[in-house]
Amino acid sequence: MSSPKQKLRLAGAIAALATLAVAVSCKGFFVNPTVSTISILPPSPSVSVGFTTQLNAAGTDSNGNPITLTGGTSCTGTTVCWSSDTPSVATISTGGTLTGVSAGTSTITAASGTATATTTATVTLASVTMITLKPNSSFSIPVNTTATGSQCLEAFATAGGQQVNVTTSVTWQTGTAGVVTVENQVDPMCVQAGATANSTTLFAQYTSGSTIINSDSITVTVTP
Numbered sequence: 001m002s003s004p005k006q007k008l009r010l011a012g013a014i015a016a017l018a019t020l021a022v023a024v025s026c027k028g029f030f031v032n033p034t035v036s037t038i039s040i041l042p043p044s045p046s047v048s049v050g051f052t053t054q055l056n057a058a059g060t061d062s063n064g065n066p067i068t069l070t071g072g073t074s075c076t077g078t079t080v081c082w083s084s085d086t087p088s089v090a091t092i093s094t095g096g097t098l099t100g101v102s103a104g105t106s107t108i109t110a111a112s113g114t115a116t117a118t119t120t121a122t123v124t125l126a127s128v129t130m131i132t133l134k135p136n137s138s139f140s141i142p143v144n145t146t147a148t149g150s151q152c153l154e155a156f157a158t159a160g161g162q163q164v165n166v167t168t169s170v171t172w173q174t175g176t177a178g179v180v181t182v183e184n185q186v187d188p189m190c191v192q193a194g195a196t197a198n199s200t201t202l203f204a205q206y207t208s209g210s211t212i213i214n215s216d217s218i219t220v221t222v223t224p
Contacts, residue, residue, distance in 0.1 A: 033067050035059045038080065038110050038117040045108070045119065047090070047100040048126035049164045055082070055096040057110040057117070069112060071095040080112045090121045100124075103169040126160035131170065131206050131216040140221035141193045147220075152188035155204040155216070166206060170215075175201035180220055193222045 047053045057080045059067035072079035082092045086106035100123040157166045167187040179200040181192040205215040
C-alpha cells in the first residue's frame, strides 16, 4: 500500500503535469505566437506635407487572439516591418511614423512573416497661401528646342508656413496654344518650344478639384 508521502508526491507530480499541459496549450511552450492577420490603424491615414502622424499595427494569431506588434526590421515573430511604395510622397519609419513629403497618395504596408496589410495614405498641403515659380523671371528659347538648365521651372507653395516643392502637383498651362509644350508631373518642368516665334504666358496652378487655390506665371518667348 502506498504511504501518505508517496500519495502526496504522486498528487504533486500530477498537478505539475497539469500545469505544464495548460502552459503548453496556452503559450505554445513559450514560443512567440505566429501572426495570422494584421490591421493598420488608422485605416485611411492622412497627413499634411512636412508633418507626421503615428500609425499602429494590430495583429491576431490563428485563433483570433490579439498579438502586440512592435516595429522593427526583422519582419518575424511579433515584429512588424513598415514600408511606403512612394517615398517621394510619404515615408514611414520602422516605428510607424508617417511623414508627408509631397501632395499625393502612397500605399503603406505592414508585414510580419507571411501576414501583410496595406492602406492608402493621403498627403495634402495645409493652407496654401502662395505659389512661386523658380526661376521667376521671363525667358526666351529658340524655336524647336527644349529649355534646359536654369530655364527649366520648379513650383513652390507656401503651405503651413513653410516652403514646399509642388512642381509635380501643380497643373502647368500656357496662355497661347502651340507656342510651347508643357509636361505635368515632372520635376523640373522644361518647356518645349514650337516651330513658330511667339510669346505666351506660362501658368502653374495649384487646384483643389476644379477650384484654383493659387497660381503663379511667367512669360516665355520663342525666338526665330
